[in-house]
Amino acid sequence: MELLHPGVYVQEVSSGVHPIEGVSTSNTAVLGKAQMGALDAAQMVTSFVEYETYYGTFLNDGYLTHAAMAYFNNGGQRLYVIRVAHGAATASISVADRKAAPAKTITFSARSGGAWGNALAVIVANGTIDASNEFKVTVQQAGSTAEVFDNLSMDPAALNFVEKIIGAGSNLIQASAEPGNDSTAPGNSTSGSGAPTSLPSDHRKMFINLDQDGAQSITLADPCTSGAEIATAIQNAVRALTPQQAATAAAAFAGFTATFNAGTYTLTSGSTGKFSAVQVTSDPSSNAAALLKVGRTNGGTETAGAAALRPAVGAYNVGTAAVGGTVVAVTTGSDGTTPQDADYMAAFSLLDPVTDVNIVAVPGIGTKAVVAFGTNYCTQRGDCFFVGDMAVTDDTKEEAQAFVNGLTTKTSYGAVYFPWVRIVDPTGAANAPIAVPPSGFVAGIYARTDNRRGVWKAPAGTEANLGGAVGLTKVLTNAEQDTLNPIGVNCLRFFPASGLVTWGARTLGTQSDAEYRYVPVRRFAIFLEQTIYNGIQWAVFEPNGDDLWSSLRLNVSAFMMNLFRAGAFQGTTPAQAFFVKCDDQTNPQSQIDAGIVTILVGFAPLKPAEFVVLRISQKTADAVA
Helix, strand or coil: CCCCCCCCCCCCCCCCCCCCCCCCCCCEEEEECCCCCCCCCCEEECCHHHHHHHHCCCCCCCCHHHHHHHHHHCCCCCEEEEECCECCEECEEEEECCCCCCCEEEEEEECCCEHHHHHEEEEEEECCCCCCCCEEEEEEECCEEEEEEEEEECCCCCCCEHHHHHHHHCCCEEEEECCCCCCCCCCEEECCCCCCCCCCCCCCEEEEEECCCCCEEEECCCCCCCHHHHHHHHHHHHHCCCCCCCCCCCHHHHCCEEEEECCEEEEECCCCCCCCCEEEEECCCCECHHHHCCCHHHCCEEECHHHHHCCCCEEEECCCCCCECCEEEEECCECEECCCHHHHHHHHHHHCCCCCCCEEECCCCCCHHHHHHHHHHHHHHCCCEEEEECCCCCCCHHHHHHHHHCCCCCCCCEEEEECCEEECCCCCCCCCCEEECCHHHHHHHHHHHHHHCCCCCCCCCCCCECCCCCEECCCCCHHHHHHHHHHCEEEEEEECCCEEEECCCECCCCCCCHHHCEHHHHHHHHHHHHHHHHHCHHHCCCCCCHHHHHHHHHHHHHHHHHHHHCCCECCCCHHHHEEEECCCCCCCHHHHHCCCCCCEEEECECCCCCCCCCCCCCCCCCCCC
């Protein structure tokens, strides 16, 4: 601020406070086979109802939907979904237009690949507001009306262009108009019947807008004492006009025609195509349009070139209709073949752009290859945690041991849970409970525990109940868990007093990385790293000196102090719980010269009380020494 004239100047001075806000800890991503849904992106849903809207119902050969239901039933709130398929085909139907020589004009296709699209039907009718130019599409699913889109246009320049409206509003279908199908589509404006055959001299003006070039006033010259003379006068006046826009073809004016037949005036553009149109409005100074009944505002009709390109009226079964008549082509929807491990591994790349995912699972795909890949993916990212399933056939402690011992990647960024869970079949098809993978339940329990207690609390114990579960595929004993817990297999157990609970909180790094043996320690470390990383971005390019170091210490220490007060660390004092160091010792001149500022943050993590030892001895009446 320049200080030039005498007076009072106001300056705002930064306090150096940059509050650090904790990142999410329980946003979960699941990959798997679904009935429907996008195959090229991860989409977040926030309820099971929303999941069903985008991804459909339960499958007999996939557990993604079961896992989503379990996740939300157990406290999850935000779920990224990645649908995996192999060779899925999208159901579609191509429909002809309304020209004298019909040609393909539009293709309606299911929103995503899969056999589900074969249950869709599209019903085409005239539009409610402008039946001459617009049309209505009703979408039915399994015979019931699901969506309705009215007053649609085939004109790409129109706000109600069919591709725009359906593309933005439909969860079931997409529409694709043929770009070049307009060579013989005329544009015209036609009056109603009973128009006069003579015009007084003071009613000889109207506005003509040809092919959206813009309205221009025309004056009809004598003679105008018959219908034919009036038509000729209109034609001559329009042909004498010059286009106002460079993009408008002069041929539209030069070839313009006006005819009179059986009491009806018909005005036709000299051009063809979907953009061809003749619009007539009144000129208030000497209006002829109202007397001649031309133009929509005067009781006439206006038919644009795009009107002839509207799909033919009828009902069309997407994916299953027979080719013939107004049906030009059909593609039957298919689910393709069963996805393999390679398909699931390739789908992980769709998570790369998602920066706020914290937990990842591939429900029901309990192969060593997928679990190892998922654990490695989270390890390389460093900001998320993998929850793995075993196969449903791994139902003994020996098979569980063999599974974990056979993993090629075992780090603290992943954990596996055993055995599978039994639930009441949500479809009602099976009388007995069915087996589903535990990962959906576990991810939900992670989220529930984070919200209630904090990410530093182990997602296990008597409060970690499996909501919606009615049993396990294997009821484990203490002796069996004795052989599994030391190698990092987290067991699901049943206790009469607590019900079905998670009874383990170890990472796959149990034996290789003892410092991060426990799930809450690793997940809390991820939380700290990502939160502080996001919270100190402001420091980049700041002057690297005492002021910066002091500000960094202040902001990081304030954040850590809040966590200390919430009970996130060991220790009864802040000094015992954490430290933040950023000074000339962590930042020698050589680092400053290299453009580096270093902050050292240490914390004393809470470790779960995994083994509670009760020591009992007899109290004797020994003499006091």
